[in-house]
Amino acid sequence: MDRPVEPGHFSACEARLDKHMAGLCSVDFPVAVVLPAGGSGERTGLLTPKQFCTFLNRPLISYTIQTFERVPWIQSIVVVVAKESLDLMMDIIHRFHHRNVLVVHGGSTRHRSIFNGVRALSEGEDGTARVKPKVVIIHDAVRPFVEEDFLLKITMAAKEQGAAGAIRPLVSTVIATTLEGYLDHSLERTKYRASEMPQGFIYDVIYQAYQRCSESDFEFGTECLHLALQYCGTNAKLIEGPPTLWKVTYKRDLAAAESIVKETLSQSACVVTGGSAQATELANALQRSMSALDMEVDVISDLIGDNAKSLSKEWNFIQLSVNSSCFSEVGRILGALEEADRALLHPVVIIWVYLNVSEDGSSASEPTGGEPAAMMELATGAKLGNILVYGIQLHHSKEATLWGRSVEKVAQMSCALIRDRSPALTGQLLQA
Amino acid sequence: MDRPVEPGHFSACEARLDKHMAGLCSVDFPVAVVLPAGGSGERTGLLTPKQFCTFLNRPLISYTIQTFERVPWIQSIVVVVAKESLDLMMDIIHRFHHRNVLVVHGGSTRHRSIFNGVRALSEGEDGTARVKPKVVIIHDAVRPFVEEDFLLKITMAAKEQGAAGAIRPLVSTVIATTLEGYLDHSLERTKYRASEMPQGFIYDVIYQAYQRCSESDFEFGTECLHLALQYCGTNAKLIEGPPTLWKVTYKRDLAAAESIVKETLSQSACVVTGGSAQATELANALQRSMSALDMEVDVISDLIGDNAKSLSKEWNFIQLSVNSSCFSEVGRILGALEEADRALLHPVVIIWVYLNVSEDGSSASEPTGGEPAAMMELATGAKLGNILVYGIQLHHSKEATLWGRSVEKVAQMSCALIRDRSPALTGQLLQA
Numbered sequence: 001m002d003r004p005v006e007p008g009h010f011s012a013c014e015a016r017l018d019k020h021m022a023g024l025c026s027v028d029f030p031v032a033v034v035l036p037a038g039g040s041g042e043r044t045g046l047l048t049p050k051q052f053c054t055f056l057n058r059p060l061i062s063y064t065i066q067t068f069e070r071v072p073w074i075q076s077i078v079v080v081v082a083k084e085s086l087d088l089m090m091d092i093i094h095r096f097h098h099r100n101v102l103v104v105h106g107g108s109t110r111h112r113s114i115f116n117g118v119r120a121l122s123e124g125e126d127g128t129a130r131v132k133p134k135v136v137i138i139h140d141a142v143r144p145f146v147e148e149d150f151l152l153k154i155t156m157a158a159k160e161q162g163a164a165g166a167i168r169p170l171v172s173t174v175i176a177t178t179l180e181g182y183l184d185h186s187l188e189r190t191k192y193r194a195s196e197m198p199q200g201f202i203y204d205v206i207y208q209a210y211q212r213c214s215e216s217d218f219e220f221g222t223e224c225l226h227l228a229l230q231y232c233g234t235n236a237k238l239i240e241g242p243p244t245l246w247k248v249t250y251k252r253d254l255a256a257a258e259s260i261v262k263e264t265l266s267q268s269a270c271v272v273t274g275g276s277a278q279a280t281e282l283a284n285a286l287q288r289s290m291s292a293l294d295m296e297v298d299v300i301s302d303l304i305g306d307n308a309k310s311l312s313k314e315w316n317f318i319q320l321s322v323n324s325s326c327f328s329e330v331g332r333i334l335g336a337l338e339e340a341d342r343a344l345l346h347p348v349v350i351i352w353v354y355l356n357v358s359e360d361g362s363s364a365s366e367p368t369g370g371e372p373a374a375m376m377e378l379a380t381g382a383k384l385g386n387i388l389v390y391g392i393q394l395h396h397s398k399e400a401t402l403w404g405r406s407v408e409k410v411a412q413m414s415c416a417l418i419r420d421r422s423p424a425l426t427g428q429l430l431q432a
Numbered sequence: 433m434d435r436p437v438e439p440g441h442f443s444a445c446e447a448r449l450d451k452h453m454a455g456l457c458s459v460d461f462p463v464a465v466v467l468p469a470g471g472s473g474e475r476t477g478l479l480t481p482k483q484f485c486t487f488l489n490r491p492l493i494s495y496t497i498q499t500f501e502r503v504p505w506i507q508s509i510v511v512v513v514a515k516e517s518l519d520l521m522m523d524i525i526h527r528f529h530h531r532n533v534l535v536v537h538g539g540s541t542r543h544r545s546i547f548n549g550v551r552a553l554s555e556g557e558d559g560t561a562r563v564k565p566k567v568v569i570i571h572d573a574v575r576p577f578v579e580e581d582f583l584l585k586i587t588m589a590a591k592e593q594g595a596a597g598a599i600r601p602l603v604s605t606v607i608a609t610t611l612e613g614y615l616d617h618s619l620e621r622t623k624y625r626a627s628e629m630p631q632g633f634i635y636d637v638i639y640q641a642y643q644r645c646s647e648s649d650f651e652f653g654t655e656c657l658h659l660a661l662q663y664c665g666t667n668a669k670l671i672e673g674p675p676t677l678w679k680v681t682y683k684r685d686l687a688a689a690e691s692i693v694k695e696t697l698s699q700s701a702c703v704v705t706g707g708s709a710q711a712t713e714l715a716n717a718l719q720r721s722m723s724a725l726d727m728e729v730d731v732i733s734d735l736i737g738d739n740a741k742s743l744s745k746e747w748n749f750i751q752l753s754v755n756s757s758c759f760s761e762v763g764r765i766l767g768a769l770e771e772a773d774r775a776l777l778h779p780v781v782i783i784w785v786y787l788n789v790s791e792d793g794s795s796a797s798e799p800t801g802g803e804p805a806a807m808m809e810l811a812t813g814a815k816l817g818n819i820l821v822y823g824i825q826l827h828h829s830k831e832a833t834l835w836g837r838s839v840e841k842v843a844q845m846s847c848a849l850i851r852d853r854s855p856a857l858t859g860q861l862l863q864a
Contacts, residue, residue, distance in 0.1 A: 165615070167607065171681060172626035173655045174606050174619075175599070175670070182667040183597070186627065186655045187606075194604035195618065223605045226618045235614040238607070243682050249603060250675050252688035259687030372863055409856075416856035424841075424848035430860050431804055 027073035029134035034117035037141035038082045038106035051141040055258040062096045063144035071148050078102045080117040111218045115210040132203050135159050139198040145244040153239055158200030163228040163236035167193035196245050205232050265346050266419045268296040269316045275301040279320040289411030311336045316349040316418050325371055343386035349418045350389045357396040372429050379427030390417045394432035406432050459505035461566035466549035469573035470514045470538035483573040487690040494528045495576040503580050512538045512549040543650045547642040564635050567591050571630040577676040585671055590632030595660040595668035599625035628677050631656055637664050697778050698851045700728040701748045707733040711752040721843030743768045748781040748850050757803055766814055775818035781850045782821045789828040804861050811859030822849045826864035838864050
């Protein structure tokens with residue numbers, strides 16, 4: 001069978017392990033994750049296996065890896081991929097700066113792949129022994145939204161009981177069919193559950209189960225919990241999980257996953273006023289309107305000193321300017337975001353809002369001819385770094401109703417731009 | 433139990449019935465549909481029951497009703513709703529011009545609601561007899577994407593066997609749990625199926641099954657096929673359905689449903705050139721670029737005579753103009769779409785592409801100052817009628833690379849505008 005590649009990654013994991021074992025969380029033993037990612041994706045109706053399908057510029061599997069990287073008490077992540085996807089996987093790890101990830105070749109079936117991953121946790125490519133984890137979590141590369149508290153429940157139950165698995169209520173009635181394709185009987189829904197991922201095992205339990213199981217289990221089996229029961233006598237503890245455990249199976253599920261990520265990314269924006277009274281007034285009005293549209297808005301005058309903290313939050317930015325272009329300000333935000341690698345995992349939106357105030361209250365002047373072109377150039381460069389820059393222009397009005405309508409429009413457009421994140425529309429100077 | 437409301441709707445169905453029975457399709461007997469829509473939507477995590485959740489300006493249940501209205505051999509649709517949703521449901525039927533829909537009060541459980549719907553097909557509100565259908569299809573309001581050919585299979589099998597139901601392979605392993613929450617055993621996946629909707633029944637079979645079944649069946653049962661087997665000895669024929677039968681259950685499923693509808697709506701655009709050579713050249717270039725982006729593009733010079741047929745297709749429009757505003761052309765498309773009620777069920781996109789050609793090849797002039805404002809006004813009015821108007825401006829260049837880049841940008845922006853359908857961005861004049 002195939003052996004792990006990139007053992008170099010692994011020593012780093014072992015080093016991190018001690019650090020975390022001394023940590024504060026209740027998990028005071030080493031935990032690793034195996035992510036089988038060898039599926040061919042037949043059911044999505046797409047050419048690319050679904051774990052490698054991309055939304056918001058990033059493949060699904062990278063979202064799943066990130067989920068585990070965020071959990072401080074998980075020491076290492078083993079991804080099991082088909083041989084033909086190995087280069088692609090290494091490229092993804094490199095591009096999105098994933099750490100503590102070991103990539104292992106898959107086997108010809110799901111169980112063979114998982115066993116390869118499990119074995120790589122205690123055995124080096126050359127057969128040398130490694131410090132095996134106490135508990136191993138087995139998950140799917142195509143279930144990106146599992147949460148830390150649920151992983152904790154599975155891990156603790158696995159440690160105590162030897163095995164634990166997520167279950168969900170059945171969505172449909174399950175029926176048995178006759179050989180001729182007729183209804184034989186239907187199962188009583190309350191007595192059965194759907195077995196989902198993640199599952200957790202004491203390392204020795206799952207390792208032994210795989211060593212003892214038959215070729216037929218390797219070939220046709222699907223359920224790790226079943227192997228633990230049959231070959232190690234370990235009855236898994238079953239824990240009801242949240243609906244977010246769901247598995248990306250069809251093309252439509254990719255749209256659903258994208259909508260979940262977009263919603264998370266679109267909840268907050270930081271408005272930078274530059275300090276002028278007019279900009280501050282506009283910022284406060286925007287804050288009210290955008291809050292009503294479910295966006296959390298923070299107003300700051302600049303990004304200097306303590307305010308620079310905003311750059312490290314998962315926020316989008318709205319830079320205001322009155323009667324003057326503020327490409328230097330936008331450029332400063334851009335530079336700071338790039339330096340902090342803020343757009344590595346998710347696109348970030350910057351909206352430049354240009355407030356046009358004419359002294360005499362008459363028809364206000366447009367920004368000078370060069371601005372749309374400069375704006376487009378800035379945005380084109382930013383897009384290469386996964387930062388989406390848009391502009392909105394509005395005219396000041398002394399008439400309260402008109403002014404209120406303009407502000408409302410800026411709020412709506414900003415929310416739409418942040419939510420949609422359309423790469424094709426970056427660099428546009430929109431009118432409110 | 434509750435009785436049907438709005439019997440007036442019903443006589444229309446009976447009248448249509450004769451017409452269709454004489455039709456060409458293989459279904460030469462009357463077929464009706466019952467759509468239980470009384471769910472409370474707890475699982476979506478939304479306040480509105482999911483069948484009434486809206487995407488692209490229309491509630492989910494209207495998409496499902498439309499699916500059945502498109503099938504010529506289905507004579508009538510009974511929607512069963514909770515009492516508190518009755519007004520909302522009548523409003524939806526009115527707003528989206530649904531025909532042949534009878535609305536019935538739901539009961540306290542799913543089976544009671546379905547029985548109310550089934551009974552309303554043979555009994556008027558006042559107890560008078562109605563011409564009952566031969567076959568009744570039972571479906572869910574929250575499965576909007578069922579296709580005609582599958583409905584035909586279910587209907588024909590129901591007529592022959594007395595009952596038929598859709599099945600799907602199990603997505604997860606099904607397990608039995610012990611009382612203490614441990615794994616008891618897992619089911620062999622190949623022997624079981626998930627029972628889905630639609631299901632079809634000879635009217636008398638399902639009617640009798642409901643008349644004979646117990647209070648406990650009404651209270652706790654979920655499976656109509658099971659009642660037909662138990663009380664009428666009818667073994668349902670099981671037919672494997674496509675993944676599109678899936679049920680909108682969670683909030684994320686609404687995003688998935690929206691993406692499916694958007695994809696369907698975003699496949700084609702009709703470019704209207706106005707006849708000039710320069711516009712025709714641009715149109716042909718756009719056709720090439722947009723085809724590469726999976727958009728079917730038709731080029732016509734105007735919408736007069738035979739070309740007017742394009743207005744009745746499910747297409748979006750791109751109106752080109754060279755060196756002149758073409759609000760009158762856009763206005764004409766708008767008027768024609770409104771007259772044909774084209775935007776009743778789905779928003780339609782019109783993009784005005786303004787090609788700026790300067791005689792001397794120097795920096796081209798902007799459109800006159802009034803145009804952005806006039807454009808916004810036009811778009812604001814159109815939006816009320818569910819038509820989304822956007823503008824794109826581009827400058828002609830004699831330099832082939834520059835020109836090619838501009839055309840490519842118009843193509844990309846047009847595809848993005850048609851795909852995203854953002855109401856907040858209508859009326860904008862974008863730069864290519």
